[in-house]
Amino acid sequence: MTRTAFRRALAPSESIHAAKEAYIGYTVRAAGRLDPEALTTAFEAVCRAYPHLSARVESTGEGAVLTESGARPEIRFADGDPDRPLAGLDLDQSRSLSALNIVRDGDEASACLAIQHSVADAHHATAILEALWSAYTDVVEGVPLDLGRHPYPRSLEDLLAERGIHASAPAVPVAPPPAAPPSSRPDPVVRHVVQLRLTEAETTALVNLGHREKVTINGLVSGAVLLAEAEIRDMPLTDLVHRYSVNLRSRLTPPVGATEGTNVLGGVGFKVTDDLPPDAVAIGRAIGAQLRAGLADGSVQRSILDMFSRPAAAKPWDPKLALAVVSIMNWGVAPPLRTPDGLRLTNLHSASRMRETTALGGYVLTSFGGRVGIDLGWPEGDPSLPQRVDCLRDRLARLTRDL
Template identity: 50%
Template sequence: MTTPEITRPLAPSEAMFAGNQLYVGYSVRTSGELDLTALATAYEAVCRTYPVLAARLDTTADGEAVLVTSDIRPTLGVGTGPLDRPLSGVDLDQAHALSGLSVTYDGTEASVTLATHHSVADAYHSFGVLTALWDRYIDTVEGVSATLRRHPYPKSVEQLLAERGIDQLAPAPADPRTAPADAPAAPNSPATEPITFAMARHRLTAAETTALADLGHRERLTINGLLSAALLLAEAEIRRVSLAELIYVYPVNLRTRLTPQIGLTEGTNVLGFAHFQPTTPSADPLTLAREISAGLRAGLAEGLIQRSTLALSDPQAMAQAAAAMSAGAVVMTNWGPVPALRAPAELRLTDFRGTFHAKVAADLPDASLYGGCYLVSTFDGRLSIEIPSTDADPEAGHARIDALRDRLNHLLSRA
């Protein structure tokens, strides 16, 4: 065993997820014969291939979060319970490992959930790892020998931007509602209490997903734009506010928007952030979708979205962002299509879900976390929208999903 070494300090885009030890779970539903020995072997191989998965976080005497190497491999966990909460009871600790793999059984079905710490992997990075995991699983089941290339530790988006000559901070517009003085007070106790979430969900049928895409093609709008419009209209209804009072924030994958392009696992959180605030009271979803899409194009053309992450190193910008979030910003992260995953003939992959695992301070109610963060993904031709449903207010997530379903059905009636 080698002596652990500090690989590098976390950049601001990474350290922001260390305080609450945020892991994101990518959960594949299965039906049929699951070979646990082969799955454990595959996970071990993937952790060797991507050593960041077995690394851990530490804190220096100066309070700086750092990435530390580790020779200890995370192991597969197996249990029983509700499949809509697959990380419940799982022990995830960034001081031990930055990933986890768990299997939760419920009768003849199971959820196989890869959890990655958000400091070292976003969804696109994690999809690359998930694909490698299932590829290695089927190779192991079928007795195929595969040589896997060891990948270096991923770089932060700040480093990737600097390597491409992008190092100027994007100026943030002043907003009196998001002054630093309005930022919420920090909890008095450290984040030590584990919390997992059940996810409220609306899953479109394959026909509805196709119809939504066809509507977008006809109107020259993206599915993301249409979903965003429906989401804002639903949130305005739920909160009983006007559209103009909402602030919409969503991450944008920068991998294909930078030159040279960046591979899935070359970076940690290779994301920019788009912001949109409706300026008109229009309740027409197509009009709203066009405004959102136009804002995205403009932000990318001006380089504002590409440079937006650099604002995370500015304390004043961070205070403004925290205040905006506490004021009720709407957040959606669209993971896009889940990559096609390989499985042996005796095992069917029937569904895909997202989830969160975090640690919170004892004096911070869980209702204040992730309550407005929607996850969007498409698996097997069916689009899915999920939102955490917290124990403090279990009906809130379902109410939001119901409102969003109504708005999407209205859109589909125009398809």
């Protein structure tokens, strides 16, 4: 019997990333001996276990389609600057939706797993990252690989419908835009990031402050970022729109596994009100209160559905507000990553490449090895970046100093 090739249309929550040809890089920094042959074997095994990594996006008259590909995802080893983890990588979603780029400088290296955003959000991708380094360790140690084979992940729309969650209003049918000819597409914008990483002591101080004030790390960092952005942009704090996503996997019944869905997220917009003091703790507490209320009434779970069914109501995502938006994505605490003797993974940070007409900056919050990291993802050469880093460092120091 001949196996039927996989093929399905991308849902709206996925196709918005295909339209930008958006690849996100999940980059670990490595110190020690890295075996190219063993890493190639491990990556190929992971791609067989998770077939969407080897799939491609096809543009049709009906929209973007996820389908199988005859091409193998690229794995590339080169000497260079590990701070540029996407350098030299040829990313093409019509051929493959993932790649692995190793940039070495002596015993230091960056290993960047790049995945097209339409098939994986950060929580999905970090689970694959965990599988990759576990497989690499097994190969080096001579342990047979048995990763099984996982099904293609499902869209947020399907997962929510299966659980009886629907948009607040009927969706408005919108014909998919025709695919732009290659000559009219914007050039890819690459963001190798600058990361502001707290020490273990500073991270502990931030955790202790959060426990004492009953504010999450995400809330405290978000408050500090908003204060820094108001200062940098010379805008009233109340004019900024804080945009962030929420991992819904554990908040659905039944819960969704890390790689069962593509982008299993809710989208939230927050604005500082006039009655809030310009204080990171107070802002963080208000962000948490709004989120809890939105999860309780289901509006966060429905947010992406509502964005497509009632676009005018999704104000925090309105492109006209782009210059006032402060985007902070929270990758959470990275899972433990196994390594063989002689190799240490010392950090995790983001990178990205996407086609954009207007290239704006944003933040990614991570926690790796007991230390909080804040990635500043701005287009290369942005003149505001050094001042932005200094301003945010100062705001975070005010939170962690003498605690």
